[in-house]
Amino acid sequence: MKTLFTWFGQADVDGMNQDTDSPISNIALKHPEPFDQIVIISNKWEEERRNYVPWLEKKLAIAQRPFQVVQGHTVSITSPIDYVSISKQSQKWINKLSSESDELYINLTSGSPAMSAVSIILGKGKTNTYFYQSNRQREIFLDDIPFDFVAEHDASVARAISSKATKLPTNNKAFEDIIAVSPPMLEVVNKASKLAPLDLPVLVLGETGTGKEVISNAIHKASSRASQPMKTVNCGALPQNLVDSILFGHVKGAFTGAVKEHKGVFEQADGGTLFLDEVGELSLDVQVKLLRALQQGEITRVGDDKTITVDVRVIAATHRNLVGMVECGEFREDLFYRLALGVIEIPPLRNRVEDIEPLVNALAKEINDNAQKHQNYKSKIISNKGMKFTLSQPWRGNIRELWSTLNRALLLSDNDEIFDLDIQNALINRENKQQDHDIHLAYGDVVNLKQIIENIEKKYVEAALKATGNGRVKSAEMLSLGNHQNLRNMMKRLKMISENEPEK
CATH class of the missing domain: 1.10.8.60 (Helicase, Ruva Protein; domain 3)
Structure with missing residues (x-):
């Protein structure tokens, strides 16, 4: 699919009023092949843009080109020179259109210089994106824009690093509160700091209480979205009848009790990060709805027929074995791979x-x-x-x-x-109940049952001694052996101490 994306500018308004070609119509009519989709966005001249769509459709029909391909959208920006709001809206549309199109063409002539500059920066990062310009002679031409932003950015960063080489090092504030001395935790922080600026979905794995939310917050704070909100959803606590409303919002009157419009967490996190805690607790029905929102970057509020485009980075966390759940059909494989572009596993304490x-x-x-x-x-x-x-x-x-x-x-x-x-x-004492596991033996298998039992006994004795600081009386109580003499006899039998060790 070939798509033309463009802002709506003054030259396009003038061209329509004078019934002559404008930058958008020039490109739409003179591109070698017809466009399958023409997307026009504007922050003002809403009435003029509404009139422009049928005017352009008429021009395309006369030229015997597909004409029911034009769509107009109103977006909200602070001003035509505000880079932050322009970037936010441009990123939404360019990401969306690039992902669903074979070729995306961006009109650089319409709109403000800030709009063109942002479109170039964002478009240069897409392999299927091209740039069109239209001059006063109504000629159109593809602009190669040979400037390599990535190389220039890397060179600029290298110069900055060199200039600061003699200064004292500073910690990444996003990660400075995370205590990491051990090699496994240092590796976690290092990996998280690398993933933070990449804007990829991240899956954080680890046992309950290991600090999955802490590392997720640090990733958000170290990302380009740090100034935008981070919203948290406890997936295990989502009521089945309110899932759609909580995630995607609802309009007034959508259901009993919907007395006013409500933005879901996807909208609330727009431009920022959505943290899905305990994502492994989601039902399969909810997983389908979540996958659709993640894949398309679009949501629809309950009771509404209008699609809303959202730009959200997702960080998901779980203590469950998602790979095993995928194999058992309890977690969607496509959603798993959508979330697991970056994977961080936090080790237990x-x-x-x-x-x-x-x-x-x-x-x-x-x-x-x-x-x-x-x-x-x-x-x-x-x-x-x-x-x-x-x-x-x-x-x-x-x-x-x-x-x-x-x-x-x-x-x-x-x-x-x-x-x-x-x-x-x-300490809160907990009974350490061991789960029974099914044992499977094939005909002819041989096992040394006595050795297996001794190995298990030895491990429990070692664990009890470690927990008590080698206190044999308390260890014997932990192991339900009655007294320390019974523990001493067991340790002799297991050859953990010598037969001649004097009684302490």
């Missing part, structure tokens, strides 16, 4: 032990600062024993569990220093 101590110090400081407002509160520090015990725990609830535990320990203690016993008392 137990796999980033180096981060725990700085995390504890940062969280303790925040708790102390917040609690200082209470008259009788005394600030506290974490003792070496308290820190050692904290490092030994698995933190299955990740940072969220660590945060809650530290709050209980600091707020409930009357001491100036927090010890291991304070952390122990602040």
Whole structure:
């Protein structure tokens, strides 16, 4: 499909009033092949543009060209020289038309210089986009515009880097609050900082409590959309009967209770970022509607027949195994690949032990600062024993569990220093139930059942000892062994200690 995209300008108004060719009509009539679609946008002269559409259709019909291909749209910009609002509207239309067209032609003659400049910058980034100009002699010509914006931008950046090479380094403020000391977390931050300016959809994976929303917020703040809103939707909490309204909005009277017009989160996030938290909880019906909005960049409010174009970057997060859900038919494969252009997997806290101590110090400081407002509160520090015990725990609830535990320990203690016993008392004990897994053996398979059982026992003993700081009495209680002597006997049997080890 061949598409002509153009702003509506004064020269086009004059051409219509004088019934002579204007820049838009020149290109539409003289392009070697007829256009399948002509899209005209304007921020003023709405009445004139409405008259221009049938006038141009008549010209095309006389020239025996397809004429029912012209469409006009009113857009909102601050002024003909406001680059921000012009860029916002131009980006919407150029992205949309480029994606649905084989060839996109942009008219640079109509509209203001700012409109032309923005169209060139945006259009040069599309491989299927070309530029037309029309002169006063009513000639049209394709403008190659040999300027390489990417190369010039890279050269400018390189010069800026060189000029600042001797200055002190500064942190990326978007990521400076994220504690990353361990190699896995440093890799996460590095990857996120690279994805942030690329404007791609991002899928953030990780267990509950690992900080998926924190990294998503940082990506937004480090992106070109930082000045625009970031809206969050908890996909697991979307009521089935209100999904369409929450995502896409509704008009007054669309349904019982719709007493006024409402913008959905896609419109609210227009120009910015939409964070879809727990996207794995969406039903298949909702996934279909979401995919359509993401693919087409268009939404329709409930009860309305007007299509609204939106420019939204989507960051989705989930603790669920989306690949497994795709294989089971619980999550649409096309939606998965639409979201997973950039993938970040945040490691659980137990796999980033180096981060725990700085995390504890940062969280303790925040708790102390917040609690200082209470008259009788005394600030506290974490003792070496308290820190050692904290490092030994698995933190299955990740940072969220660590945060809650530290709050209980600091707020409930009357001491100036927090010890291991304070952390122990602040922990919420959970029964570690093991899931039963089906065992499948083929005829002739051989397994060493005794060795399997011993390996499992050994792992649990090691985990209990780590959690208690090698305290055998408490470890025996954790393992339901009755007393420490039974634990000692088991450790001998498993060859974890020597037969001759003296009893402690």
